[in-house]
Amino acid sequence: MERYSTAEATAASAALRKPKLREKTLSMESLNAQVKAVEYAVRGPIVIKAAEIEKIIQQGGKKPFTEVIKANIGDAHAMGQQPITFLRQVVALCTFPELMDSPSFPEDAKWRARRILQGCGGQSIGAYSSSEGVQCIREDIAAYIEQRDQGVPANCNNIFLSTGASDGIMSILKLLVSGEGRNRTGVMIPIPQYPLYSAAIAELGAVQINYYLDEDNCWALDVNELHRSYQAAKQHCQPRVLCIINPGNPTGQVQSKKCIEDVLHFAYEENLFVMADEVYQENVYAPDCQFHSFKKVLYEMGPEYFNGVELASFHSTSKGYTGECGFRGGFMEIINLDPEVKAQLVKLLSVRLCPPVSGQAAMDVIVNPPRPDEPSYTQFHKEKAAVLGALADKAKLTEQILNAVPGIKCNPVQGAMYAFPQIFIPPKAVEEAKALGMQPDMLYCLRLLEETGICVVPGSGFGQREGTYHFRMTILPSHEKLKVLLEKVRDFHVRFLKEYTDLQDSQCSVPA
Amino acid sequence: MERYSTAEATAASAALRKPKLREKTLSMESLNAQVKAVEYAVRGPIVIKAAEIEKIIQQGGKKPFTEVIKANIGDAHAMGQQPITFLRQVVALCTFPELMDSPSFPEDAKWRARRILQGCGGQSIGAYSSSEGVQCIREDIAAYIEQRDQGVPANCNNIFLSTGASDGIMSILKLLVSGEGRNRTGVMIPIPQYPLYSAAIAELGAVQINYYLDEDNCWALDVNELHRSYQAAKQHCQPRVLCIINPGNPTGQVQSKKCIEDVLHFAYEENLFVMADEVYQENVYAPDCQFHSFKKVLYEMGPEYFNGVELASFHSTSKGYTGECGFRGGFMEIINLDPEVKAQLVKLLSVRLCPPVSGQAAMDVIVNPPRPDEPSYTQFHKEKAAVLGALADKAKLTEQILNAVPGIKCNPVQGAMYAFPQIFIPPKAVEEAKALGMQPDMLYCLRLLEETGICVVPGSGFGQREGTYHFRMTILPSHEKLKVLLEKVRDFHVRFLKEYTDLQDSQCSVPA
Known part of the structure; x- marks a missing residue:
């Protein structure tokens, strides 16, 4: 009883000293509920985290990598593709x-x-x-x-x-x-x-x-x-x-x-x-x-x-x-x-x-591109073919390297600009993610980002069958950079599996 | 009974001849009601009409004017203003x-x-x-x-x-x-x-x-x-x-x-x-x-x-x-x-x-415009001053000419790009508009467009006090063209008043 009164008195005197914080007209409570319900993973928490890490590197902070590679968004020019x-x-x-x-x-x-x-x-x-x-x-x-x-x-x-x-x-x-x-x-x-x-x-x-x-x-x-x-x-x-x-x-x-x-x-x-x-x-x-x-x-x-x-x-x-x-x-x-x-x-x-x-x-x-009889035709088609040819190569490279990793299964990238491999996440990692209140593939992608600087988007941001996990990555980085990226993903995945898999339950293939 | 059967038979045979028109998934009935409720007068019916008239003129059709002057929208370059x-x-x-x-x-x-x-x-x-x-x-x-x-x-x-x-x-x-x-x-x-x-x-x-x-x-x-x-x-x-x-x-x-x-x-x-x-x-x-x-x-x-x-x-x-x-x-x-x-x-x-x-x-x-010590400073400021100076002149011109017209009252154009004069619309014209199911100032603006080629937006598209009528016009046409436009509005207004005002009720001033 005594303690309660003291607390009350303290609160009252604090209120006297400092004007009460004015209530916002627009707060999380009054915000349009439909806006609140919106989610957009391509620029979601993982990308905000990537930006933070980039800032740390710029300011000379130490990370086990020298740059963040953003494979989260289909932004070709940001990945070095030249304009036509x-x-x-x-x-x-x-x-x-x-x-x-x-x-x-x-x-x-x-x-x-x-x-x-x-x-x-x-x-x-x-x-x-x-x-x-x-x-x-x-x-x-x-x-x-x-x-x-x-x-x-x-x-x-x-x-x-x-x-x-x-x-x-x-x-x-x-x-x-x-x-x-x-x-x-x-x-x-x-x-x-x-x-x-x-x-x-x-x-x-x-x-x-x-x-x-x-x-x-x-x-x-x-x-x-x-x-x-x-x-x-x-x-x-x-x-x-x-x-x-x-x-x-x-x-x-x-x-x-x-x-x-x-x-x-x-x-x-x-x-x-x-x-x-x-x-x-x-x-x-x-x-x-x-x-x-x-x-x-x-x-x-x-x-x-x-x-x-x-x-x-x-x-x-x-x-x-x-x-x-x-x-x-x-x-x-x-x-x-x-x-x-x-x-x-x-x-x-x-x-x-x-x-x-x-x-x-x-x-x-x-x-309305240049026609064969027009002066820009040759250069235009050379540039166009170079971009599309490189993308086709990178689509193949991505599929090949990912499918060679135990616990990753990647469908062929027939078109568009993305691979969406299924990744095996060991039960222990799933449990850990759940304890942290996050999706298992979010845990995976956050770890990938923090350990390698590679930014990809968890499959949960796109939807996937219950119990399966994926990530989306673009095939837009240059061939050289993409190769490095894929090899880093491979090494990370192997480490990740090892860390979370006991010797007795060494099942690490993606469920069929 | 006999006629009914005949009708039925006709309908049935028509159905056989021609497949029934498929009902639309997206119809006026199923359209989002909030979209239906949207109105946007600046590009509303009067502007659609103006585009039709322009097409007629382009195709050699006869109109009592040679061009449509679009004073409906704050679109400076379309009115000939040069870019900075x-x-x-x-x-x-x-x-x-x-x-x-x-x-x-x-x-x-x-x-x-x-x-x-x-x-x-x-x-x-x-x-x-x-x-x-x-x-x-x-x-x-x-x-x-x-x-x-x-x-x-x-x-x-x-x-x-x-x-x-x-x-x-x-x-x-x-x-x-x-x-x-x-x-x-x-x-x-x-x-x-x-x-x-x-x-x-x-x-x-x-x-x-x-x-x-x-x-x-x-x-x-x-x-x-x-x-x-x-x-x-x-x-x-x-x-x-x-x-x-x-x-x-x-x-x-x-x-x-x-x-x-x-x-x-x-x-x-x-x-x-x-x-x-x-x-x-x-x-x-x-x-x-x-x-x-x-x-x-x-x-x-x-x-x-x-x-x-x-x-x-x-x-x-x-x-x-x-x-x-x-x-x-x-x-x-x-x-x-x-x-x-x-x-x-x-x-x-x-x-x-x-x-x-x-x-x-x-x-x-x-x-971040050119600073005084930079090479583009002089030209930039010359161009900027020319545009703003011309707008100030045209603001004044608009107010002056409109206020000299009996039955038009225009507040000073202190800023922005528009005049919003109040216009007296005689009771007979108000009645006629109502019989046509349109706002009186819409009737006025449609007549103005059809008789002079001038496109302005009825005040009802912006809201106005019950029983008052206005239109919005931009002050963007060149000084010369604006003068012609204002004089045409003046002549039209006088004609309009004359047409709809009996000698006995010759009240034609805007109510105070």
């Missing part, structure tokens, strides 16, 4: 048209820049474009799609430029979310997924429906799993959207034409709006794989399908062979959208005015 | 660093570009920046704010680059929206307002709380009106945010220091999060007016206020003297944000990866 000269020439000409007089810029770059500027208000990339994007760029994109899809018609009125692909994906999802309780929109996403999807679903308060990719079958999409997942979800929400990532992120698979047909047939039968994330359409490395656009496959299924399925496809300047992430360029093509809904989409986009015009210009170069 | 040379030089150098060797680029531009590139991953603006923005640009912004606010401290950790100011405003509002029913977040916005605010509030499902600016007092903000509006709103929601636009859009007023103090005192007392839209901070024309940042005024009110009020301020590359809308550059400074909430903000921003890096570079030039 022609693309930068066109954007520089658009930015500073006085360069049109410079003899050091090729005529085909000038011609493109002039054409883009003619499509801009006041012939300046400093003017807002229309919310859908610069008209002539939309036309170039439509022409590109027609060529890519061997003549399947594309209409520029269905093309919308965007601020990277993420912005387009977010806008379309925003349209689609409605209903309450069992009528709330459910969005089917692959597991593992690129966490933009789960983040957007959380932010919009939609219902996430997981369908699992088949790891034992090179991460293929099995339509039976779509059926299972859809039927289970119908019990508690209204599945209305089917998201596909092809080539896959983080899983690197390239879908076969047959598989795409099955998926589209399923979407048609169940009246699902299909969102096809095709930002890695240029990134196909496996010789037996080929990119098939969802739109082309839909077309070949006949008019009932081609006129029936609502389909949005997304593309970006950030990936492919250009890797121009910083420009935030992208576009989406949407077919079979209800015309009134399209007007609503334009209205929604118009509130944010327009996508960055220099990003639109960068996109234009990608869809 | 130095800004474009820096961005071009960042885009195509080979230009560093060119003798035609000044050293101070090269120095800035080098510094920006050193802050970029792989020294490329094609790399993602951190979600908060390029670090050295954040530092430059902090230094700029300290100088602008005569020494009030600014911390670069409180600075976040954004995709135009709109993106920053949307992100902060998103954090703040929570609660249900009477606990739902209420957002106080000025009426008239820039419709980004009402659009964002609708999209996020928050509650819009109107406070009216005092048209009879040069659109000043009266703190008594804030009290009234707050108290009324408390009955049905939880007011948590106070939005201010200074200098005003669409109203062009510049707030006095005393007025800002009153507002901040009110926000402090009522625990409101203050969002200060200060994108027109460079656009002050009236000789007796001066821009005072909300932050500086808060600082001068003493530490209890400066440490107590959560304040976000927004700026942009799109306005000021640069008018670089297409780059989508902007930033926000947020003070007193709860550290945990700040981490949540960074997480939210990271899902969209980063703002466009070329827009960030453009922002850097604005906050």
